[in-house]
Amino acid sequence: MEERKRPAGDDESAPPLKRQATSVNGTSKPHVDADMLYQDDLERFQKEAIWRQMQEYKRDRNTVETQLKELTKRTTYHDDHLRVIDAWFSQASIRRALLDEVRLLVGDVDAHESFSPFPSTLLNSDSLAFEQHLHSRSKEISSAISKLFGSPKATPPQITDLQSRISQLLAAEKIHITELDKSRKEHENLEERLETASLRYMLAEKKLDRVKSTTVQRLEKQAISGGKSESGSGLGGGPDGDESKVDSEALFEAEKCRKEAVASFEKQKEHLAALEADNEKLTAQITTLENRITHLSDEDYSRTDLFKHLKSQHEDVITRINDLEAKNVKLREEAEKYQAERAAYRFQMEEESQMSLAEKDSHLAQAENDLARIRTTRDELVADLAMRKAAQSQSRASFDQMKELCSAHEERIKVLESEIERRNMPSGQSNGVPSPQPSIEDASTDELHTKYSTLEKQFAMLKTELQSMEKVYQKTSAVASQKVNHLTALEEKTIRLGAEKSKADQKYFAAMKAKEAREQEVRTLRAQNSKTSEIVSQLKDADSATRNLTVNLEKQISELKSTLTTLGNKSGATQQQLNEKNILLEGLKSQVEELKKTLVAKDTATNIASSAHRKAEVETEALKVSLEETQKSLETWKKKALGNQSLEAESLRALAVCNVCRVNFKDTVIKSCGHVLCISCIEERNKSRSRKCPNCNKSFATSDIMHITL
Incomplete structure (x- = not known):
């Protein structure tokens, strides 16, 4: 019994746990069942089982590849x-x-x-x-x-509210449609899974039919009968048992998947029915609201706040129109009265303006005569002044010339006096005939000195005379040049004055023409002045009328100001109320926005929660089915375990269970004595400090404990 092989683990890539038994020369040992009669059937059945398992693996591979292709394509x-x-x-x-x-x-x-x-x-x-x-x-x-x-x-507030409700219902409908589409997708996926599970179930049924064939039953009986012997206890029924176990497990898994898919489908069908009912309800509400919006009656309009507001405004306008009509009648009577007063005042102002205009015309004629006389006197005085200025300039020039001539005469007198003095000297004169001069060689030194001094004096006198004559000549020449220049200037002035005279004549004639034009212009201006006086009189009349109208309008303005003050006070109170209402409205709007946001968040959370709830219900149904199947499988295996229990199993269990606590399996060995116990018993002895083997009472240490695997 201890030589029975345990089934291999799931890790197929791991190396084999035991080496193949060989003989001394290296050849493999003959099979223990080689001499049995059913060896050919057993090999054929093993090959068929291996082939069926390979086909199952291939179908699984094809399914996985199909799913992979679909996912890759998506x-x-x-x-x-x-x-x-x-x-x-x-x-x-x-x-x-x-x-x-x-x-x-x-x-x-x-x-x-x-x-x-x-x-x-x-x-x-x-x-x-x-x-x-x-x-x-x-x-x-x-x-x-x-x-x-x-x-x-423009839409009334009630229609706006209905539209907002319709938009909310449409949004909810869109959410339900999205959830419905999602449920349909899940339903399709579950149907695909159901088809796959059904296919696997059918294949499992075929496998079950094959397992229940006569050959398999005969081989099972042979394996069971051969399992009692020592040589074939672990080999005869190995492949058959493994294959039947695999088929039963596959059948169980297929049945489990089918039931889970059916339960999930039923739950999703219930959810889909609920969503369709909600959708129909929302569609009916939307249709009702749409009909109500498209066919609004007068009563619906009269119940709106906009209609009430317009009605109150209309009544206020009618009241104001009546007040304005009464004021208009009163103002019309006052206007007729003021029109009569304006006509009388206008006639009076016209008479006064005509009298003042006649007086102004007489004063204007007298002023023009005085102006002509003053201008004539002014021209005479200007001409006399010019003549006097010219005479004065000429007399002043001749006086300067006389001064220069007097100075020249004085210089000439001085020259003549020096000449007389020179001539009156004693050494050089005898009736005007000069005395004979002695020769220089015969003269003595004193005579020479005397003669030299005389000659020196004469030379000095001649020098002085020459200087005076030079000055006189210069002054005389200057005066003569001035006379010449003066004459030249006079001639040029004469020519210029002739030209200026001709220009002045031309200017005179032009001035006469301009004077005539000015006189004509003055006559025109006088005519215009008369017309302007009439216009001024008219403007004065208009001014008086305007003043009267201004007085009346000022009175009306004062009355309107008082009315406006009253209305301003009322408007201030109304504005204050309006501001309070606006503040309240803003607060309500902010609250509405917050409530909308909260509602949207809650709707989103509700949708998420409902979706999660539906998914949880589907998973719960699947888990319930899985739990039921697991419980059924557990009961089945318990029955099988109780039915197949034998003395050998009891003896094997007694060998594997700890002989101290009789609960846990043996998994720890004591190296000092070699006895095997469970780890819990050894830990209890370590905690109680009684480190002795319960079988042989031999002491052991913590390092003597080693974990083993049976």
Whole structure:
């Protein structure tokens, strides 16, 4: 019994646990059952079992390859799809969220019926088809938005509330449709699994039929009968037992998978029925609300806040119109009264203006005469002044010349006096005839000195005379040149004055013409002045009328100011109330937004929880079925274990169980004595410090303990 081989583990790549038994010369030992009669049948059955197992492995491989191909086909364009979705939603993420509201605002209430879930055919197509699908969705969104901007219309608050409710119901419907599509996908997957499990179940039934064949039963009987002997106890029934065990396990797994799939399918069918019922309920509510929106009655409009507000505004406008009509009648009477007063005042102002104009005309004529007389006197005085200035300039020039001539005469007198003095000297004169001069060689030194001094004096006198004559000549020549220049200037002045006279004559004639033109212009201006006086009188009348109207308008303005002050006070109170209402409205809006966000979050959480709940229910049903099958299998194996128990098994169990506690198996050996116990008994002895073997009472240490595997 101890030579029976244990079945190999799951690790087929591990080396064999035992070497093949060989003889001394290296040849393999003959099979222990080689001399048995059923050896050929056994080999044939083993080959058939191996072939069937290989076919099972091949079918499993084909199934796995098919699933792998499907997954590979689905995930081929997965990354491209994600990139396209990311690029598309980066510019159109808001469109889909607002699409239902846009269609409701436009009035396209049946547009939601055309909603279709994500087509499963796109999972096996390339990115081009996926982009075309997104492009079609974008066209739908763009058409809805163009309809919105193409037909704007004002809607009352009640319709807006109904539209918001419809949009919420549409969103819930979309969520249910998505969940329904997801459930359908799961249903399809479960159907595929059910078909696979059914196929495996049928194959397992075939295997079971093969196992229950007469040959197999005969071989089993032979194996059981041969197992009692010592030589064939571990070999005769080995392959048959393993094959039947494999077939039964495969059948059990197939049946288990089939029941799990059926339970999951039933639970998903219940969920699908519940979702369809909810969908029908929501569709009915949406239809009712759409009919109510499209066929609103006058009572519905009269119940709205907008109608009440417009009605109150209309009543206020009617009251204001009546007040304005009464004020208009009063103002018209006052205007007629003021018109009569203005006509009387205008007639009076015209008479006064005519009298003042006549007086102003007489004063103007007298002023013009005085102006002409003053201008004539001014011209005479200017001419006299010019003549006097010219005479004065000429007399001043001649006086300067006289001074220069007097100075020249004085110099001439001085020259003549020096000449007279020179002539009156004693040495050189005798009736005007000079005395004969003695020769120089015959003269003495004193005579020479005397003569030299005389000559020196004469030379000095001549020098002085020459200087005076030079000065006189210079002054005389200067005066003569001045006279010449003066004459030349006079001639030029005469020529220039002649030219200026001709120019002055031309200017005189031009001035006369200009004077005539000015006189004509003055006459024209006088005519215009008369007309202007009339216009001034008219403007004065208009001014007086305007003043009267201004006075009346000031009175009206004062009255309107008082009214405006009253209305301003009322408006301030109303504005204060409006501000309070606006503040309250903003707070309510913020609360509504928060509640919407909370509602959306709760809806999302509810959807997630419901989806998780449905998945959990499906898994629970599958686990329940698995638990039932496991319990049934456990009961079966217990019965088999109790039925197949024999004395040999009891003896083997007694050998394997610890002889101290009779509970655990032997797994620890004491090296000092070689006895085998369980680890719990040895640990108890270590804790109680009684480290002795219970069989031989031999002491051992902690290092003498070694774990073994039976």
